[in-house]
Amino acid sequence: MLQDVWTVFWRDWLVLKRRIGRYILSRMISPILYLVAFGWGLGRSMAFGQESYLDFIVPGIIALNSMNISFNSVSSPLNMSRLYHKTLEEYLIAPISAASFVFGKVLSGALRGLISTSVIIVLAYLFGAHFSVNLFFLGALLLNCLLFASLAVVAAMKMGSHEEMANFNTYVLLPMSFLCGTFFKTDHLPLAFRYIIEMLPLTHASYALRSAALGGEVGYISLVVMFAYLLIFTFWGVQLLKKVRE
Template sequence: MNPQSEAVVPPQPRDYQGFNWAGFSTLYLREVRRFWKVGTQTLAAPVVTALLYMMVFVVAVRGAAPPVHGTAFATFVAPGLIMMSILNNAFANSSSSLLQAKFNGLIGDFLTPPLTPIEHVSAFALGAATRGVLVGAVTWAAVLPFAHLPVTHIWAVLYFGIGAALILGLLGIMAGLWAEKFDHMAAVTNFVIMPMTFLSGTFYLVDRLPEPFRSASHFNPFFYLIDGFRYGFIGHAEGSLITGVGMTAGIIVAFTFLCLWMFETGYKLKT
């Protein structure tokens, strides 16, 4: 048979059975390397901010701030600062990644590869969670000279720390897909993330707030994240741990499905 008479068969696209681990790991590593390359901004800056808060709320008021539930004020504040670093950095990682890709016209780099919505969401969320947990760990080490932090319940530290990083990573995905310009992202950060963080008992007991702010704080998901995380260190919680555990798992599931829907429908991606 003449070889030239044979029909030329074009190469077949790769068929991924099940989860595309190669594509997922590539996108995940891309998200990690993205923030790692600018470590001064993504890792060092949050630690400096946390240390400044420690100086203001602990050193400047030393002797004036009484112990909280038998716990030194510095030990009470430190877990809140660590959690605040986790929340802010997890949100910033996924939201800025998607918004910058849309702004620079590079969103096709995410949509062209053979990745399903679950692979997109998993990579972006876990990349954001990695940054949040890493910044939290570095902040933890940085505040140790100012506060003694004995770990009394390691499960609470891990559960609420990782859970908070995932929640804000997923929220960052939704914000990054929704936002059309950097002003939109700044609005979410300044009018949603920061108020919810500061009004969740980061630096104080929410029971000392006047009404209706005291009751409203118990409807703030960030309150349960910070309260559960702090419980892991000092062994005391203001709110219900059962509520916090269930709420954390429920929000992760709900946000995951919402992010999957946004990628599945191409929400503000295919227009």
């Protein structure tokens, strides 16, 4: 099984390796805009306790970016492969299990998320942010990339058109991008609304990354929640692929 997972992952890595330079450069644009607009612009007049707003927002940007990159690098290509190019059928007739295919795709999506996040971390230090990259931070980051890559498999197998995939981004990812503690603390939200926000995976990614980066308490609960989401999405994705194979 590990060899089958590696085969799926390696195919996606070969595609990425051919354009790794352009990929990294393209992933610099959005973080630079966030850091300039919120870090240097809005952030100069704001502070959160002992931290500057730039220090506060960097973990949120990392959570947001790793979500988007890990999800989009799997969802759209897989959805197009299933509906239009029909290249998914090559995997379906190959002698590999559904779990091997899903694991390989999830790992490839997580790799792209980690590469993109590495670019953001370097840029954030260049912009003058102060935060720590430790084992807990890396663990939370990896979990975030994996769980949204696994969600991408589910979305790609469920959405029936490119338009539906775009709607999924609009109705699911976009609200999480701005409401899940990425750019502000959720403490002042209405209580009922806050309960909903607290259930979303990106909220726990933001909490875990921020607590690790700024030296707060270790957010073990957030890690457990993220791992639970990862298991649910991965199992769901495997079942959906098995159903298509039948």
